[in-house]
Amino acid sequence: AAGVIQSPRHLIKEKRETATLKCYPIPRHDTVYWYQQGPGQDPQFLISFYEKMQSDKGSIPDRFSAQQFSDYHSELNMSSLELGDSALYFCASSLGWTEQYFGPGTRLTVT
Amino acid sequence: TQLLEQSPQFLSIQEGENLTVYCNSSSVFSSLQWYRQEPGEGPVLLVTVVTGGEVKKLKRLTFQFGDARKDSSLHITAAQPGDTGLYLCAGAGGNEKLTFGTGTRLTIIP
Numbered sequence: 001a002a003g004v005i006q007s008p009r010h011l012i013k014e015k016r017e018t019a020t021l022k023c024y025p026i027p028r029h030d031t032v033y034w035y036q037q038g039p040g041q042d043p044q045f046l047i048s049f050y051e052k053m054q055s056d057k058g059s060i061p062d063r064f065s066a067q068q069f070s071d072y073h074s075e076l077n078m079s080s081l082e083l084g085d086s087a088l089y090f091c092a093s094s095l096g097w098t099e100q101y102f103g104p105g106t107r108l109t110v111t
Numbered sequence: 112t113q114l115l116e117q118s119p120q121f122l123s124i125q126e127g128e129n130l131t132v133y134c135n136s137s138s139v140f141s142s143l144q145w146y147r148q149e150p151g152e153g154p155v156l157l158v159t160v161v162t163g164g165e166v167k168k169l170k171r172l173t174f175q176f177g178d179a180r181k182d183s184s185l186h187i188t189a190a191q192p193g194d195t196g197l198y199l200c201a202g203a204g205g206n207e208k209l210t211f212g213t214g215t216r217l218t219i220i221p
Contacts, residue, residue, distance in 0.1 A: 004153075033208065042199060042211035056208050067143050075133065097207035099144060102153035 002027055004093050004103035012109045013081050021076040021106045024092030031055070032074040033100060034066060037088040049074060050096075081110045114138070115202055123218040124190060131219035132177050132185040132215045134200035143176055143183045148197045190219045 005024040013019050025032050031050045035043035038061075045058035049068035060066075063081075068074045078085060086109050092100040115136045125129055134143070137193045146154035158167050160176035162182060167174045171194075173186040182198055200212040 031207075036211075043209075045208045045210070048208055055173050058208060088151070091155075092209075094207070097203075099156055099159050100207075101156060102146075102151045102208060105151070107151065 004091055004101055006022040006035060006089075006091050006106050007093075008106060009044045009104065010109075011105045012048040012111065014111055015081055015083060017081050017110075019078045019081060019108060020092075021089055021108070022076070023076070023091030023093075024033050025072050025074070025091075026101055029093035029095050029101075030072060031089070031094045031096060032068055033094075034060075034074070034076050035056070037090060037091065037105075039087075043090055043099045078108075086110045114213060115200055115210055117198075117200060117212040117215050119215060119216075120213065121216050123195070123220060124221050126191060126219055127169055127189055130187050130190055130217070132198055133182070133188075134184065134212050137181065138202070138204065139180050140202035141180075141207070142202075143180070144198045144201045144203065145183070145185055146201060146204045148199060150197075154201075155201055172202065187217075190217075190218045192221050195219050 007022045033048040034046040037043040046060040048056045053069045063079050066076045089103045090106045092102045094100045116132045144159045145157040147155040158174045163178045163180045165176045171188045175184045198215045201209040
């Protein structure tokens with residue numbers, strides 16, 4: 001069965017650079033969520049989209065923005081990167097407000 | 112802010128033993144999901160419980176949702192080394208964003 005696809009899987013950036021993370025949800029899923037997981041921590045909700053509209057916002061810094069496109073894939077844009085942004089970033093998808101299925105994550109390292 | 116406390120935080124037991132992991136909150140959730148996560152990988156959904164008092168079984172794993180939908184438990188029978196991993200409960204409420212529990216790191220010793 002098709003799963004959530006995230007790219008890239010690993011990303012190394014320097015401070016103050018920008019990064020773009022991509023998420024391709026499970027086919028026919030219309031809802032996408034972004035989570036950030038720091039070392040040894042549980043995933044923290046950042047933002048979600050339903051039918052291409054932002055539906056909820058969590059602890060997402062103003063330096064980050066995201067959108068969901070017409071084909072339901074989503075991109076998380078991160079600017080002015082800081083060392084503290086180093087983390088695993090997960091995308092999850094669902095059909096409406098149902099069970100969320102997570103992607104393999106993007107490991108972002110800021111140096 | 113909804114908080115989910117899991118206990119124990121760490122658990123190391125011998126193969127063949129039984130164990131229970133608890134997930135507690137003061138908040139009511141519309142549903143609660145259990146995930147297992149391997150290092151560096153995404154959480155994998157194990158089960159979703161929706162109805163208060165609901166019990167679901169997945170082979171040797173038994174999940175229960177509290178009557179008030181504030182707490183849940185995961186019971187593993189005859190644990191095997193393949194059960195080793197990080198177990199996360201996650202509550203859904205309000206636009207269904209997930210609030211994750213603090214996690215239980217389980218190690219099964221052969």
